[in-house]
Amino acid sequence: MNTTTRRSAAGLLALAILAAGCGREASKAPEQAKDVATGKVAGEVTVWAIGEEGKALGAFAKDFESANPGVKVNVTPMGWDVAHDKITSAIAGSATPDVSMIGSTWAGELSKTGALEPTPGNLIDKAAFFPGAWQTVDVNGTAYGVPWYVETRVFYYRKDQAEKAGVEPPKTWAEWKTFVKALQDRGGAKKGFNQGYTEGSWQEMVPLIWQAGGEIVKDGTYTFDTPEAITGLKQYASLFQEKLAPNDTPKGGFPQNFIKGEVGGFISGPWMAGVLNNDGGAGFKDKFDVVPYPKGPVSGTSFVGGSDLVVFKKAQNRDAAWKFVQWLSEPKVQAKWYTTVKALPAVQSAWQEPELTADPQLKVFGEQLKDAKTPPPYPTWEQLAKVMEGELEKLALGKSTPEQAAKAIQAQADAIGTGL
Amino acid sequence: MKRTRGQHVITYVGLAAGLLLVIGPFLWAGLSSFKPESEIRRDPPTLLPETWTLGNYAELLERVHIGQAFMNSMIVALAIVAGNLLFGSMVGYGFAKLQFRGKNVVFALVLAQMAVPAIVLMMPQFVLIAKLGMVNTFLGIILPGLINPLGVFLMRQFIADLPDELIHAARVDGAGEFRIFFRIILPLCRPAMATLGLITFLGAWNNFLWPAVVAQSEDLYTLPVALNILNFAEGTHYNLLVAGSVIVIAPILILFVFLQRFFIQGIATSGIK
Numbered sequence: 001m002n003t004t005t006r007r008s009a010a011g012l013l014a015l016a017i018l019a020a021g022c023g024r025e026a027s028k029a030p031e032q033a034k035d036v037a038t039g040k041v042a043g044e045v046t047v048w049a050i051g052e053e054g055k056a057l058g059a060f061a062k063d064f065e066s067a068n069p070g071v072k073v074n075v076t077p078m079g080w081d082v083a084h085d086k087i088t089s090a091i092a093g094s095a096t097p098d099v100s101m102i103g104s105t106w107a108g109e110l111s112k113t114g115a116l117e118p119t120p121g122n123l124i125d126k127a128a129f130f131p132g133a134w135q136t137v138d139v140n141g142t143a144y145g146v147p148w149y150v151e152t153r154v155f156y157y158r159k160d161q162a163e164k165a166g167v168e169p170p171k172t173w174a175e176w177k178t179f180v181k182a183l184q185d186r187g188g189a190k191k192g193f194n195q196g197y198t199e200g201s202w203q204e205m206v207p208l209i210w211q212a213g214g215e216i217v218k219d220g221t222y223t224f225d226t227p228e229a230i231t232g233l234k235q236y237a238s239l240f241q242e243k244l245a246p247n248d249t250p251k252g253g254f255p256q257n258f259i260k261g262e263v264g265g266f267i268s269g270p271w272m273a274g275v276l277n278n279d280g281g282a283g284f285k286d287k288f289d290v291v292p293y294p295k296g297p298v299s300g301t302s303f304v305g306g307s308d309l310v311v312f313k314k315a316q317n318r319d320a321a322w323k324f325v326q327w328l329s330e331p332k333v334q335a336k337w338y339t340t341v342k343a344l345p346a347v348q349s350a351w352q353e354p355e356l357t358a359d360p361q362l363k364v365f366g367e368q369l370k371d372a373k374t375p376p377p378y379p380t381w382e383q384l385a386k387v388m389e390g391e392l393e394k395l396a397l398g399k400s401t402p403e404q405a406a407k408a409i410q411a412q413a414d415a416i417g418t419g420l
Numbered sequence: 421m422k423r424t425r426g427q428h429v430i431t432y433v434g435l436a437a438g439l440l441l442v443i444g445p446f447l448w449a450g451l452s453s454f455k456p457e458s459e460i461r462r463d464p465p466t467l468l469p470e471t472w473t474l475g476n477y478a479e480l481l482e483r484v485h486i487g488q489a490f491m492n493s494m495i496v497a498l499a500i501v502a503g504n505l506l507f508g509s510m511v512g513y514g515f516a517k518l519q520f521r522g523k524n525v526v527f528a529l530v531l532a533q534m535a536v537p538a539i540v541l542m543m544p545q546f547v548l549i550a551k552l553g554m555v556n557t558f559l560g561i562i563l564p565g566l567i568n569p570l571g572v573f574l575m576r577q578f579i580a581d582l583p584d585e586l587i588h589a590a591r592v593d594g595a596g597e598f599r600i601f602f603r604i605i606l607p608l609c610r611p612a613m614a615t616l617g618l619i620t621f622l623g624a625w626n627n628f629l630w631p632a633v634v635a636q637s638e639d640l641y642t643l644p645v646a647l648n649i650l651n652f653a654e655g656t657h658y659n660l661l662v663a664g665s666v667i668v669i670a671p672i673l674i675l676f677v678f679l680q681r682f683f684i685q686g687i688a689t690s691g692i693k
Contacts, residue, residue, distance in 0.1 A: 048636075054649060055483065074637070079648030082632040085542075089633045092543055093550025097636070279461050 031142050033118035041320035042070035046097040049075055050083045050307070053101060053149075056341045064327050071320055091115040096312040098321040101148060104136040104305045108377035108420065111144040117311045117318075119143040123326050132304040132372040133346040139377055140420065145310030146329055149343035152304045152372045153207065154364055156272060157265040158258070159289045161187030170294040173211075173235055180244045180265065189264030194254050195236070195245040196267075197396035202388035204267050207303050208232035210373055211296025217376045220420070222384070222413035225406045231297065233395065233402035240396045247396045259284065267293070269305070270344055270365050290364045292371075304372035306346060344369070379419035387412040446669070453477070453666045457659035476663035483660070486667065488639060489646035494671075496561050496631065496642055497624040503566030504620040505613050511567070512575025513601055517587060527576070533569040539629070546633060556636040565624055571616050578612035579605060614682030621675060625668070643668050 049057045054077025061073040076097070078086055084106065090096045091113050102110060110116055119137070124146055126134055133147035157169055162179070165187035170176040183189040196204050209216055212235070214228025223229065239245035249257065255272065257263050259280045266272075277285050293300040309328065311321045327333060334345035335353035344365060345351060351366045375381055391408050394400040400408070448467065452460050453476055455469040480486055514520075515527050545564050546555075554560030582605065590600045606613075628644040635641050647664040650657050 051649060076637050077649045078632070079645070079650075081648055082629060082645070085629065086633050089543060089546045090555075090636070093547045093555060095550045095555040095636065278458070281458065 031118050033120050033142070035122040036120045036322045037319045038123060038323075040070075041068055041317075041323050043317045043320055044072045044074055045099060045317050045320045045324050047073060047075045047324070048078060048083075048087070048097045048100040050078055050101050050103075051080050052341050053307070053343065054078055060337065060340055061324070063333075064324060067327075068320075068323070071324075073324060088113075091312075094314060096314050098315040098317055099309060099311050099325060101307050102145070102310055104133075104147070104307055104374060105377060105381050107137045107144050107308060107310070108139050108381070109379035110310065111139045111142075111377075112379055112420070115312055115314070116144040117313045117315070119145060120322060123322055124329065128329070128347050128349065130304065130346060130348055130369050130372070132369065132374055133306065135374045136304075136306070136377060137308050137310075145308045146325060147346035148307050148309045148328060149334075149337065150304055150306035150346045150369060151269040151271070151344060152302045152365055152368045153203065153267050153269050154290045154292055154302065154368050155265065155267055155294060156258075156276075156288055156290050158183070158187065158189065158261060158287060160287045161189050161261065161264045164188065169289070169291040171291075172295050173297075176294040177239070177242065177244060180239070183264035184244070187264055188261055191246040191249075191257065191262045192244040192264065193239060194249065194258060194263040194266035195239050195396075197240070197247060197393050198251075199389060201392045201396075202385050203303050203305075205232065205236050205388065205392055206375060207293065207301055207373075208235050208296060210301035211293070211299050213296075213298030217378075217418075220418060222410065222418070224413055225410040228298075230402050230406050233405055235296065236392070237395045237402050237405075240398065245396075247398075255279065258288075270342070270362075273361060274342065290361050292364060292368045300368075300371060302368050302372040304369065304374050306344070376418070380416045383416050384409075384413055387416070449662050449665055449669075453659075453663040455659070457657065460658045460662065476659040480660050480663045480667075484646045484649065484664070485638065485641075486643075486646065486664075489641050489643045490667065492558075492640060493625060493642040493644075495558060496565075497621050499558075499562045500565040500624040501617050501620045503562070504568060504571045505617055507567040508571030508616055509575045509579070509606060509609055509613065510601065511572045512577075513579050513605055515572070515576045516579035516582075517584070517605075518597075530569045530572050534573070542629065542633065545630075549634060555634060556640060557634075558640065560634045561631045561640070561642075564630065565627070568620075571620065574616050574619075575609065575612055578609060582608055611682045614679045618675060618679050622672060625672060 047057065047061075048054070054075065058073075058075035058077075061075060065071055065073055083101075084103065087096075087100060087102065087106075087110065091110070096115060107116070124143075126143065129147050130150060132152075133150045134143070136147055137143045137145045155169065157179075161183050162169065165182040165185070167179050167182040167187075170179040180189075180193045184192050206216060209224075209229045209232035212228040212231040214226050214232060215223060216229070217223065240247050246263070254263075254266070255275060256279070258266060259276065273290070276288060280287070293302045309325050311318070311325060315321045328337070329347055331345070331347050331350040331353060334347045334350035335355045337343055338345055338350075339355050344362075345356070350356065356362060356366065375385075388409055391400070391405045395402065395405045448465075451467060451469060454472050454474070455466070456471060456473055456475065459466060459470060511530075515523065515530075541564075549555060549560045549563070552560075554563065586604055586608075587600055590604050595603070626644060627642075628648065631640075631642045632645040632648065635645060638646070643664070647661065647668070650660050650664070
């Protein structure tokens with residue numbers, strides 16, 4: 001789920017007003033979590049959830065209700081387009097629900113308003129989750145909420161074209177390029193590899209920095225001008241320079257160009273398997289496959305996204321709210337949730353459940369999740385993401401060099417700051 | 421000047437091309453709502469459905485409480501239209517025909533509001549509505565829409581053109597301001613009110629952000645808000661969205677057909693004079 005790119009001007013504005021209006025000094029000392037009662041709970045729990053999950057959660061929560069007599073879970077679904085505005089407005093107007101699903105990059109800015117409750121350590125075990133997923137709720141050492149489900153990015157390729165060209169899927173950056181070249185020359189993928197350079201492109205570039213051994217944040221400041229970052233940007237740019245990736249794909253041209261075979265590969269998340277099976281028609285399922293990210297100089301770290309669950313301080317029913325969140329984090333419940341909406345479990349042990357071990361493509365995602373990171377949950381991240389998208393487009397069109405791009409991103413990042 | 425047959429043909433061909441350009445997308449969406457999803461996404465697209473199906477509508481009914489959302493949208497839109505017709509023309513009458521100190525300054529202030537994007541007002545309005553305890557109520561959704569500066573402007577322009585003599589005559593006969601307004605002015609304002617009604621209805625019917633933020637439970641969702649739940653980047657159900665769009669557009673089309681005569685008259689009057 002591409003939760004990270006959803007932010008409207010209204011949302012930022014709302015936040016600005018919120019921050020100014022509350023006049024709340026962000027205290028430097030980390031907030032302490034309070035324990036919750038773990039006994040019997042009762043009463044109503046209001047929950048907001050977004051999109052497909054919002055539609056499905058109401059019925060899914062019936063199991064929780066029958067396990068906890070006297071509890072009623074009221075789920076309000078909302079669309080992705082409005083979710084962020086709706087939550088920030090609700091915070092400003094003190095009209096929050098008990099629990100809400102949030103996008104995986106929202107925890108920082110929402111926690112800054114002081115409306116989120118730190119995760120009680122006596123109920124939730126941090127070690128149960130993928131470390132990369134936990135990062136999405138961890139704001140400077142204090143966790144707000146829990147990761148609910150995750151997605152991560154892997155390498156998709158046309159199996160039929162690779163067989164025709166007689167090549168194995170790549171394991172390193174160098175093999176990545178020879179693989180694409182072989183698909184172009186002998187497999188029929190004339191355009192090569194679909195590498196994003198418009199909206200969301202930063203999600204394909206940032207992992208390359210990690211794979212080169214770099215960090216995008218160090219000691220509370222952004223670091224985009226390190227040698228490692230430049231190595232990552234060079235790898236990104238070289239696909240375009242060497243004509244291995246097209247920079248003239250019309251908007252909406254993907255994934256049709258993959259189904260038609262014009263491009264032979266791309267990096268994306270688990271939802272694409274469903275889209276391809278659906279749009280590709282009968283038999284396309286056998287024509288593509290997934291492998292983990294090709295390894296860079298240091299690692300094969302991928303991007304992890306997804307969504308989190310948070311509890312608000314003004315929750316009417318705090319104990320039941322946290323108990324519901326905890327229930328959704330149980331391995332068996334997570335596995336059942338996967339079968340309901342195909343959302344990948346954020347809890348590691350859920351991947352041992354039979355629902356998740358059957359599909360070989362799914363296993364690739366499970367493997368990749370062990371080595372996946374998230375951008376820092378800073379309030380300004382979306383702003384910076386827009387900057388990166390602009391710079392990456394210039395890079396893809398050959399209007400700047402990796403060094404210039406690194407410098408430009410860093411300059412803007414310094415100007416914007418982390419917002420904390 | 422008499423036109424030749426050839427000129428007529430050219431005119432009609434031109435008009436037909438323009439018409440096609442305008443209704444083409446509607447036509448495609450309307451027809452696509454009867455196609456299975458795989459056909460909608462196909463490249464190159466088809467115009468006429470290869471396989472006709474009502475499945476999209478059936479699925480939509482099952483997944484979204486479309487009947488309820490339709491009713492909610494109607495309630496909200498009609499209440500907002502009624503509010504604008506009444507208050508817009510009242511305020512417009514005041515600005516057009518009554519004399520009071522600072523009239524032009526106040527009118528300028530009203531007009532200045534048209535320059536403020538609604539999005540800027542959203543957060544303060546929400547906080548206000550929340551403090552009034554109207555979050556998650558119809559009243560909260562409707563209240564901020566009951567009057568808007570465009571309506572005031574439109575009505576003022578129209579009423580300003582009505583002859584003062586009518587009002588003087590009524591006053592001489594002993595009618596009070598309310599009586600003049602309801603008995604003399606309002607009946608004459610029909611074309612302008614049709615225009616205002618249509619514009620307001622369109623705005624209220626399509627309004628998304630405000631109802632989405634104020635309605636906190638699904639049973640208060642209006643159509644655009646309910647349909648938005650189905651919209652997400654990687655798995656957008658185009659089949660459901662086109663079917664939903666048809667349901668959203670249909671009442672507007674019907675309304676437009678009915679009000680068309682007034683509508684054109686109203687635009688012409690308030691615009692040119």
